Amino acid sequence: MAEKSSGTALRDHAALSAEPAKSARKRPTGGAMMPPTKTSLICAEMAAENWRRAIALAARLPRLGKHRDAILDAHNAFVRPEWARQLKQDPERHKAAGIAALKEKFG
DSSP states (O other), X not given: OOOOOHHHHHHHHHHXXXXXXXXXXXXXXXXXXXXXXXXXXXXHHHHTTOHHHHHHHHTTOXXXXXXXXXXXXXXXXXXXXXXXXXXXXXXXHHHHHHHHXXXXXXX
């Protein structure tokens, strides 16, 4: 049996290393569904008028802009209503303000 010369072995190695790694190969996209986005989940919960869940999802978003405080206060009012009562505030007012902020931002 004849052995490969070192030049042939180097060419073979170069050809193998030129192939992309398995993780770098493009995957076929034929019919693959994309997972839902957070925004689409929030909009779906708003359409179903499930405000507690919509506010909980929105409270986890990193950039809420001018609506941030209202949404976070509403989330706290849903999760811990005694928080607002200790501050001598109405939790229902925080919830209503959060719902209005959601409608303005995502509606």
